[in-house]
Amino acid sequence: MCGKVRTVIGLGGSLNYGRRDLVNFRVEDGETPAVEIKHFGHLGGGIEIATRRPVVLRSLESFTLASAAAGGDVYLEDVVGGNFRFRRQKVWARQLNIENEGTHLTHDGGDLWVLGYKTERGGTLIHTRGGGRTELLGGFSYTTTAGRLAPMFVNDDSAVWTYFAERCFNGDPFATLVRETRAGVTREIKPNPATTAPYSGRSP
Numbered sequence: 001m002c003g004k005v006r007t008v009i010g011l012g013g014s015l016n017y018g019r020r021d022l023v024n025f026r027v028e029d030g031e032t033p034a035v036e037i038k039h040f041g042h043l044g045g046g047i048e049i050a051t052r053r054p055v056v057l058r059s060l061e062s063f064t065l066a067s068a069a070a071g072g073d074v075y076l077e078d079v080v081g082g083n084f085r086f087r088r089q090k091v092w093a094r095q096l097n098i099e100n101e102g103t104h105l106t107h108d109g110g111d112l113w114v115l116g117y118k119t120e121r122g123g124t125l126i127h128t129r130g131g132g133r134t135e136l137l138g139g140f141s142y143t144t145t146a147g148r149l150a151p152m153f154v155n156d157d158s159a160v161w162t163y164f165a166e167r168c169f170n171g172d173p174f175a176t177l178v179r180e181t182r183a184g185v186t187r188e189i190k191p192n193p194a195t196t197a198p199y200s201g202r203s204p
Contacts, residue, residue: 002030010040023048027055049074086110088130093117098125101145107132114139121145129156136162143168151179151188
């Protein structure tokens with residue numbers, strides 16, 4: 001999308017071309033100061049941001065998100081997707097839900113602020129690197145697969161502050177909560193056995 005496009009409204013519809021699916025929306029440089037995409041039920045090819053203009057994504061489901069251009073502001077509200085990638089951008093997210101297998105969100109430089117983050121499946125929930133700064137206020141991991149295979153959060157020479165909880169129903173919770181590497185030295189934070197109770201199969 002470029003030129004004078006300002007807003008794209010999906011009216012709850014979906015775009016999915018199966019194996020032929022390419023990027024559904026590519027936001028490029030244009031005349032309008034910002035671009036908003038909202039109210040899509042499914043985007044099989046996802047969204048690519050190739051501009052420094054502000055991009056607003058609101059009320060979207062089942063899509064991937066990649067940044068082909070560094071910088072710019074991104075605003076997320078009430079979105080469900082998987083495999084999000086940001087490059088030296090300022091990102092504000094509220095009611096974020098990521099459910100892919102493997103690394104959920106990669107934050108390479110820039111600033112990431114999240115209010116309310118729910119996840120499913122195994123894999124690192126946020127990987128912060130390149131001097132990025134991440135602040136996460138309130139989150140919930142519904143760990144359904146392979147929690148032991150990756151740290152919950154990874155911090156590579158960056159800054160991370162998070163307040164998060166986990167609920168695992170399959171007996172395979174995250175074995176490492178945080179893995180931090182600074183100046184070549186790696187440290188890990190593990191769950192505290194005294195405060196971690198196994199799932200009994202019954203509601204409390």
